[in-house]
Amino acid sequence: MSEIVVGVGAAEGAGLLAVRWAAEQASARRSTLRLLHVVDEAIEASGDADLLLAVLDAARASLAVAADAARAVDPSLEIVTDLEQGAPIAHFERRSRAAELLVVASDTHGGKRPSRRGVHSLRIAAASHAPVAVVPDIDVSARSGVAVGIDGSDVGARALEFAATEAERLDCPLIAVHAWDLALMAGGEYGYGVSAFAMDDLTRAAHEVLADALVPLDRSHPGLEIDRRVIAGDPVVALADAAAEAELLVVGSHGRSALARFLLGSVSHGVLARLEAPTVVVR
Numbered sequence: 001m002s003e004i005v006v007g008v009g010a011a012e013g014a015g016l017l018a019v020r021w022a023a024e025q026a027s028a029r030r031s032t033l034r035l036l037h038v039v040d041e042a043i044e045a046s047g048d049a050d051l052l053l054a055v056l057d058a059a060r061a062s063l064a065v066a067a068d069a070a071r072a073v074d075p076s077l078e079i080v081t082d083l084e085q086g087a088p089i090a091h092f093e094r095r096s097r098a099a100e101l102l103v104v105a106s107d108t109h110g111g112k113r114p115s116r117r118g119v120h121s122l123r124i125a126a127a128s129h130a131p132v133a134v135v136p137d138i139d140v141s142a143r144s145g146v147a148v149g150i151d152g153s154d155v156g157a158r159a160l161e162f163a164a165t166e167a168e169r170l171d172c173p174l175i176a177v178h179a180w181d182l183a184l185m186a187g188g189e190y191g192y193g194v195s196a197f198a199m200d201d202l203t204r205a206a207h208e209v210l211a212d213a214l215v216p217l218d219r220s221h222p223g224l225e226i227d228r229r230v231i232a233g234d235p236v237v238a239l240a241d242a243a244a245e246a247e248l249l250v251v252g253s254h255g256r257s258a259l260a261r262f263l264l265g266s267v268s269h270g271v272l273a274r275l276e277a278p279t280v281v282v283r
Contacts, residue, residue, distance in 0.1 A: 179238035236270030
């Protein structure tokens with residue numbers, strides 16, 4: 001049976017929102033929900049036995065609260081609890097290998113103002129082999145729509161399919177966003193400017209990228225309501241704006257090579273640094 005893994009820290013705020021969000025996903029997918037709490041290796045390395053025991057007791061209490069919160073979402077859920085000690089990123093990376101989805105609470109401030117915090121959620125998202133959902137402490141209950149970034153790539157296509165499936169499950173519109181940054185066009189970064197003729201060509205090409213990317217949905221998700229948006233501007237800002245009115249944002253990650261465990265693509269990193277809604281990063 002497939003499983004969804006959710007990181008459990010303090011059983012409050014974003015931590016409980018992440019557990020409930022993961023429980024809803026597990027219920028919809030009929031997956032096992034694994035609650036994972038990792039006591040950092042630095043606690044044991046401190047040599048303070050009393051501190052370690054206190055931290056372990058608090059961790060067990062948090063797992064118990066998290067399990068109760070998950071059962072409140074769906075009493076029939078199959079729930080597994082894990083209490084591990086060691087390097088948190090390594091434990092999440094290992095569990096992600098067999099997971100359908102990895103869910104963590106955000107350790108950033110929500111909103112458009114970038115934050116220097118969020119180290120753990122960013123590193124977990126970068127290290128994961130499965131899609132990662134980062135859940136901020138933001139109420140999205142009054143919103144409708146699943147926003148997704150479109151760039152015409154293979155990983156973008158996987159993000160689109162994930163988003164379309166979620167939009168269909170939630171019975172809400174899919175907000176498909178393709179943004180292109182004029183500053184990255186030839187000469188734009190040097191202030192040479194772009195002619196009106198060239199701008200028309202670029203805009204037309206951007207619309208074609210979006211239209212081509214959405215063609216497969218006619219077969220896989222017929223009847224899905226799609227809000228198509230082509231925006232000339234910073235993709236991170238465009239996606240953050242779309243996420244601010246949506247209940248979920250989905251983006252693809254282009255972090256690759258040996259650095260992929262530590263780095264995400266610039267767009268996925270940017271949206272995780274300025275969360276406006278629960279955000280899924282698909283590889």
